[in-house]
Amino acid sequence: MKIYHLSHTDLDGYACQFVTHFYFKNVKFYNSNYGKEINENFNVIINDIERKQNLEKAIILITDLNLSLSQCEEFDKVCKEKKIKIFLLDHHQSGEECAKKYSWYLLDSKRCATKITYDFFSKICKSDVELSNFVDVVNSVDIWLSEDKNFELGKVFLGLIANAKEINRVMFKEAQVFYIFFLFERARKFIDKENSNVLLDNATHFIKKDFFTKDRDDTLANLISNFVVEKLSELxxxxxxxxxxxxxxxxxxxxxxxxxxxxxxxxxxxxxxxxxxxxxxxxxxxxxxxxxxxxxxxxxxxxxxxxxxxxxxxxxxxxxxxxxxxxxxxxxxxxxxxxxxxxxxxxxxx
The missing domain is CATH 3.10.310 (Diaminopimelate Epimerase; Chain A, domain 1)
Structure with missing residues (x-):
């Protein structure tokens, strides 16, 4: 079984993929904004699945993306024709009409998509305290629980991912997702520390440098340029x-x-x-x-x-x-x- 996971391009979207990656290793990740980009990514996923020539063992997972009725109709038709399993985990209320019509469209507006994804997989597989704590931080800021103890740290998480533009997601998809996961791994070490939001905010520059530094230290800008040139040369x-x-x-x-x-x-x-x-x-x-x-x-x-x-x-x-x-x-x-x-x-x- 291989999971093809399409998610949004923000904190909640990437955190959904971080949760999926925790539970499953045979996963290919895709990220999309709304509109035609979702359709483009869906078509890429179908092409990738067909190249593997093993349609019945493929699962398309969509998280933190609100589909339109026309998109649901198209995706449902294609997946039925090709015998591909599809399910969607989302929390945007605007998807209510789609959720009523399609059984694979799972909607809950009371939790962020990351928490929905974690609750879904933890029941199937197992729960994990540290991952659950990470999910709670994402949930606190994504649905704006301003009185929650994790809210201020969640705001730093939000900025960390929003400003993670160092790796081009169009050209280097796999490297970009790996970079986001690296940031998550480092960021979640600050959970439950005193003044965790300030500590993570102060450490962000050095966390990024740790990712890009290889043989010697340099400015972050130079390290990023070297990384990009290496990637371009490799691909x-x-x-x-x-x-x-x-x-x-x-x-x-x-x-x-x-x-x-x-x-x-x-x-x-x-x-x-x-x-x-x-x-x-x-x-x-x-x-x-x-x-x-x-x-x-x-x-x-x-x-x-x-x-x-x-x-x-x-x-x-x-x-x-x-x-x-x-x-x-x-x-x-x-x-x-x-x-x-x-x-x-x-x-x-x-």
Missing amino acids: KNDFTIEYEGYKGILTVNIGNTSIIGNDFLIKNPDYDFFVDISSRKTLSFRANGKIDVSIMAKNLVGGGGHKNASGGLFSAFKDSANYDYIKAQILDLIKSKELKKENKDVSANS
Whole structure:
């Protein structure tokens, strides 16, 4: 049996996955905001399950996400056709209509999704005092129990996860979830300590440094950049694109494009250019002397700049939480420009 766990992108959502991870090891995690992103993730999950070719032993678990009736109808139909088990644990009152219609939609507005998930699995498997204490902290802040003893620590938990943006969740899904779990493991050690909220708040910077530090200490910013470049180098085959015979890498909302782009190209001399696309539809191009990216930017999106650092706006770009969908748009853009150039050359020679 393998669990495919889709959850929200906040404290409660990730904490649900932390609970699932405590009880089961054969789990693949996905995270989503609301709207079309849920559908995108569901389709990715179905594709992942079908690649395993073992549909009857797959379970889709959805937590801390409120589905619409149309989403429930679609998911229910697909899972029945493919004989995949699905169940949802949530606490948002807006899902009441769905809960009444679908038996797999379990709703309880009196507890946060993490507590629902813990209560559900602890009854099936076993209870755990330390995990239960962690769940109580999440519950206190998620449903805003301001008089609860855990509330102030819960607020720090909330900020800890809300500000855990160091690892890109679109490109490095597994590493990002592992990072969140690391933060949870460290944070829950502060439960029941005197002034626990202040202590955790003071320790947050060093907890993050502990995760990213390898051989030597450095600033947190440098440690994060080194981590990202290592990850890009490790997974570069997945992110590779080509343009007019040159090989490059495509990133999404990577941040610090100049530093990361330059470091990646130095450490990976077989690559000629580096492109990052942001949610604002901007493209940032970087090179290391092998290709003039100002010409590349001009040809692709009417942009420009310098030989080794340029930019532009891809106005037709549609943002997504699915890297493959984003990459497909860039590949289509490159292909369309290449075809346009070929047709122009044919016309000029005829």
